[in-house]
Amino acid sequence: MTSLSDPEVATWTCLVSFISLVSSIISPDSVRLVNGTRLCSGRLEVKSNQSNQWWSSVCEDVFDQQDAEVVCRELGCGAPSVLQGALYGEVEAPMWTKEFQCGGHESALLDCRSSGSDRNTCSPNKTVGLTCSEPVRLVGGDSRCAGTLELKQGDWRPVEGSDWSLKEAAVVCRELDCGSAVSMGQRDESSGRFVWRIKSDCVQSGSSLRECVTSHFSSSIMDLTCSGMLISDIIYVPI
Structure with missing residues (x-):
């Protein structure tokens, strides 16, 4: 089996890193709306672990209207029109545990500040369901x-x-x-x-x-x- 020389290994490593970077820029899939009737509606999920592809639902207690504005903007949708718990179904854990503290101007939800303390429980019928208007x-x-x-x-x-x-x-x-x-x-x-x-x-x-x-x-x-x-x-x- 032919092995790669050190320069070839370095070139290959740089290429893989570049492809990974471009992929992350083209597909910044850190939030999504699932089980909705349209592209701009559904139960909110946040990617809590980029490497393991873990998606966490969000509790209504750690999410407000300004947070919703950021999510709708990030998804390329219009302004939020409905924010209601369990609107698109309830799920079991995992749940997002930190409170979002968006100012409403951020381009992505994970750009927002979050609280330092964790919330480990979420009351029934409190999973964030979000409907954004069409753009x-x-x-x-x-x-x-x-x-x-x-x-x-x-x-x-x-x-x-x-x-x-x-x-x-x-x-x-x-x-x-x-x-x-x-x-x-x-x-x-x-x-x-x-x-x-x-x-x-x-x-x-x-x-x-x-x-x-x-x-x-x-x-x-x-x-x-x-x-x-x-x-x-x-x-x-x-x-």
Whole structure:
């Protein structure tokens, strides 16, 4: 059997270390949501041991709204909309034992400070269940419930919805807590750019918007108006 020379061993060691580093940068999988109905919902689990791949559930007693904001951001989702114990099922140990102390601005949950003391127990029905909103927004309109539809999948881009109806648009309005879809239409820009195309049949199947998106080059983008604008923006003046 031929053995490697010292320079070859050194080169191989450096290569393995580089691949490991790149892998950790590309896949920083330190948190996940499991048993949810969509990519942005589920029972929160934290990787408590990188080498042994241990995943720990988190107790609601050591987790708050600011922590939830960090998790949703880390997963590429929108803001947290529901934080409730046992929402996506209960599990036995292991449990995360230290209290998270996030400021809300961190890019990853494990970047947050944590308490020095351990909590070894978690009351029944207290395992963190988290639902983050879809990373969608309406921009350039008269209110947050009207404008050009944009979705974040790595970066924010406008959406081209040439095959959409008000039925698919209603999914976006609900995600934004803006009531129902009132009107939608395509607007042609002077030049093309990369946009997101969201397949209507995928949305109709119940999948999340993020699961239905593909990159596309187009000059056509979608404007949407939801009923929330018509309700929340009215100012009542007593006679």
